[in-house]
Amino acid sequence: MNATISTPTDREIRIERVFNAPRDRVWKAFTDPAMVAQWWGRGNKLVIERMEVERGGHWRYVEHGPDGVHGFEGRYREVKPPERLVLTFEWDGMPGYVAVETATFEDLGDGRTKVVNTSLFHTTAERDGMLRSGMEQGLNESYAALDRLLARLG
């Protein structure tokens, strides 16, 4: 099952994906460092250097993949369990290019949860650079790893 990706405006990317697990479990998988370490890196070693899940807190992940070491970081703007998470996102490879990610977690009432993640960029060029970066494949690999984690937790 692939995520549905769209571009609602010229500076946004919207990603929609349904997970076969209740909302509290999906929320935990996104906000508990021990959980994130098991899926975000798609099987690559992920070092969570910092993850302060509260308004104003910082996060920083370092992924050790076959093509090298990649750092990612940002800061939490809004944390409203179990339904809404807003944070900034920046990749070390393009420092100072910051997107704002808003994730909403919707209880579908049948034991499943819909996650909608909308990223807002400063410019259309930055948004298009992200679309061309292989983001979609990486995302689907991450979410497949998350499916497996949620099934193990079930």
Next chain:
Amino acid sequence: MNATISTPTDREIRIERVFNAPRDRVWKAFTDPAMVAQWWGRGNKLVIERMEVERGGHWRYVEHGPDGVHGFEGRYREVKPPERLVLTFEWDGMPGYVAVETATFEDLGDGRTKVVNTSLFHTTAERDGMLRSGMEQGLNESYAALDRLLARLG
């Protein structure tokens, strides 16, 4: 002498100011921590916790003013001495709201330097919030302190 402030687009603030000092000295005043500590805080104590002036480096200043303690931070996107500096800017009071600041330093050829600082926000509301924050007064106080520092260095 006040800075000239304008809004070239609906998500930008442009600030123009001429300093009575050669470009190398103005560049140093913006990029050397010992110099920044003497003007950025407008007379308030300024603790420079981090200031790695290179692409990808981080900065973090904490200002101790009569109305409390305020942290500011960001990351350098581009450092091209002595003419161009691009960095992100975020205030702890609104974490996750990130502007990109592009500063250019123009040698006017008569011993003076023109600094143009353009800030790009994710939304017009964020830009307007910054305009209403008392930014203009604070900025003019900072630049007046910088005038005095540059004169002492001359």
